[in-house]
Amino acid sequence: MAIFKFFSPYLGMKLESVKELALMANSMRQDVVRMLVSAQSGHTAGPLGMADVFSVLFFHEMSYKPDEPGWEGRDRLVLSNGHICPILYSAMARAGFFPLEELSTLRKLGSRLQGHPSRAKLPGIENSSGPLGEGLGIACGMALAGKMDKSEWRVYCAMSDGEHQEGSTWEAVMLAAKYKLDNLVAICDRNCIQIDGGTEDVMPLGDLAGKYRAFGWHAITVDGHDYGAIMRTLHEARATKGKPTMIIAKTVPGKGVSFAENDYKWHGVAPKQEEAEKALAELTEERKKLEAGQ
Amino acid sequence: MKLNPDMHLLDPLSPDLKKAATRNGFGAALAEIGAQDETVVALSADVSGSVQMSEFAKKFPGRFIQVGVAEQNMAAVAAGLAYSGKKPYIGAFAVFSPGRNWEQIRTTICYANANVKIEGSHVGLDVGEDGATHQALEDVSLMRTLPNMTVISPCDFEEAKKAVYAAWKSPGPFYIRCTRNATPTFTTAETPFDVGKMNLLCDGADIAVVAAGRLVFDALLAADALSREGISAAVANMHTISSPDASLLEKLARKCGSMITVEDHQVKGGLGSAVCEALADAYPARVRRMGMEMKFGESGKGSEVMRKYGLDKDGIIKAAKEEMGRKKQ
Incomplete structure (x- = not known):
């Protein structure tokens, strides 16, 4: 039996229904658990928490050609908090960038799926990341290039809340507002955890949406597990002219795996075999409910 | 010269x-x-x-x-x-x-x-x-x-x-x-410039001075002064520090037997280190590294500060003579 089950064949059509997007997110969560237990290292909480956002981005929102990763007209996804890359790899595999089986090579010698993503190694990866506080700057550079060339494509930047403690993030926030980069939308995974504990204990971030508004951005707070709301805010971002948009996606870290949810200790560890089996059983149960339309 | x-x-x-x-x-x-x-x-x-x-x-x-x-x-x-x-x-x-x-x-x-x-x-x-x-x-x-x-x-x-x-x-x-x-400005539009290729500005037999940046000019002035005292100094401009021109470095080291590197940079990690790494592989030779001796600088006119820390024509002349003395021992 293949490790990775191809639950939802994606044929390049944009998924429109909440049920389809939820099934895709469920498949990706199972991928993440299988990848991490196979790698025996990596980050669990973030990828599980962002599965719903990635489902909408890859299978509803963005335009791209998996068989032509360098297609000039593609929308660009910059992953700033590179440690959640298992969810990016899963989305890319399910979109057809590379075979699903390759997911099992994560973090292993010779793999294109590096522990933190590498632009130089895997076509379709827009930026190398892992060091925090850099992705938004890169996204700004891309958006500036798009503006100079009057291009139609858009730039999406997935970020963490913790990396807002990096001063360089705010350098980019100022630049995006100054240059009115309305072709840029950032999505912050507001899961309120980081390696050493809760964000508000380690270094309080407070009202991030308010901070972005004060810096000249359009900012929206949304439930990061509500597909309809995510789709609506991305549409709102598209319609917002003259300023960049920040979507603060409130998420549950470890979402879908009960024992990992909302526990900061799952930020940077992988599940053990027994834990993975328990997690997959929960996700399979969830899938049955989704399929039954409950 | x-x-x-x-x-x-x-x-x-x-x-x-x-x-x-x-x-x-x-x-x-x-x-x-x-x-x-x-x-x-x-x-x-x-x-x-x-x-x-x-x-x-x-x-x-x-x-x-x-x-x-x-x-x-x-x-x-x-x-x-x-x-x-x-x-x-x-x-x-x-x-x-x-x-x-x-x-x-x-x-x-x-x-x-x-x-x-x-x-x-x-x-x-x-x-x-x-x-x-x-x-x-x-x-x-x-x-x-x-x-x-x-x-x-x-x-x-x-x-x-x-x-x-x-x-x-x-x-x-x-x-x-x-x-x-x-x-x-002492180079011209006709002066060659190839990335990774060192320019031998003047040849010499007694000592080789390898420099980069503004101190290349001082190295030429020093070579001229040394020639008037009977010391034949080669001067090479190693503009590409990331990829030392190992063949020319080896040639100079073999010919002169002694080399001085000169840079407006700490003596550790810069041009001098790059030259030593290249020669360690190609032809181990004595290299005297001139630069800032792992210190912080201070205010003053640029040329005054450089002179104070030995990074000028006279500093190079002094170092060259000391190296010549060492060779004779």
Whole structure:
């Protein structure tokens, strides 16, 4: 039996229904658990928490050609908090960038799926990341290039809340507002955890949406597990002219795996075999409910 | 001293030599290539005038990005522009870029082999009055250890222009080290410039002086003075510090038996270290490294500060004589 089950064949059509997007997110969560237990290292909480956002981005929102990763007209996804890359790899595999089986090579010698993503190694990866506080700057550079060339494509930047403690993030926030980069939308995974504990204990971030508004951005707070709301805010971002948009996606870290949810200790560890089996059983149960339309 | 005719140099002793800073050469060439190539863009961190990007910014306002006092972001934004088909040139004082933004340069530029060109201006003790905080003496070391990075230290205005053209024609990251003060322009448009190839400015049999940046001129003056005292000194300009010209270094080491490296940089990690690494592989030889002796600088006129720390014509003459004395022992 293949490790990775191809639950939802994606044929390049944009998924429109909440049920389809939820099934895709469920498949990706199972991928993440299988990848991490196979790698025996990596980050669990973030990828599980962002599965719903990635489902909408890859299978509803963005335009791209998996068989032509360098297609000039593609929308660009910059992953700033590179440690959640298992969810990016899963989305890319399910979109057809590379075979699903390759997911099992994560973090292993010779793999294109590096522990933190590498632009130089895997076509379709827009930026190398892992060091925090850099992705938004890169996204700004891309958006500036798009503006100079009057291009139609858009730039999406997935970020963490913790990396807002990096001063360089705010350098980019100022630049995006100054240059009115309305072709840029950032999505912050507001899961309120980081390696050493809760964000508000380690270094309080407070009202991030308010901070972005004060810096000249359009900012929206949304439930990061509500597909309809995510789709609506991305549409709102598209319609917002003259300023960049920040979507603060409130998420549950470890979402879908009960024992990992909302526990900061799952930020940077992988599940053990027994834990993975328990997690997959929960996700399979969830899938049955989704399929039954409950 | 007999200058190598293949180098098409002006007489270093001529009182008519024009003076200009290497940062001006960088800026002049940037404006020239900007006119030829619409994908060239420039970014500066609130020092566009100082790093001589003003002309580019005036001519091509749509392709000049003012990032403010934010060197880390400047590197990341440049990477994003490069990933999208632009050829970004970023400029700031070297203590801040590549000093402050080293990790952004490593991850977003070098790891991706992105086509970003970095101008680090106001390097070395040459900066003078601003003092130690602004005298970048570690920048070559920081950049030289990064995979994919080409490090160029131009010796004068003319060579700085050539470095910008060479970087433009060669994809991948470049670091071009520029100085604040005007120094004599002694190379010409005909002087060869090939990345990774050292220029032998004058040949010699007794001692080889390998220099980079503004001190190449001082090395020539020192060689001339030494020749009048019967010491035959070779002078080589190692403008590309990231890839030492091992064959010429070996040739000089074999011929002269003694070598001096000269740079406006700490003695650890820069040109001297690069030469020693190359010779350790090719032909182990004695190398005396002249530079800042692992200290911080101080305020004063650039030339005064450099003189105080032995980095001028007289310092090179003194070192050469000491090395000649050592050889005789």
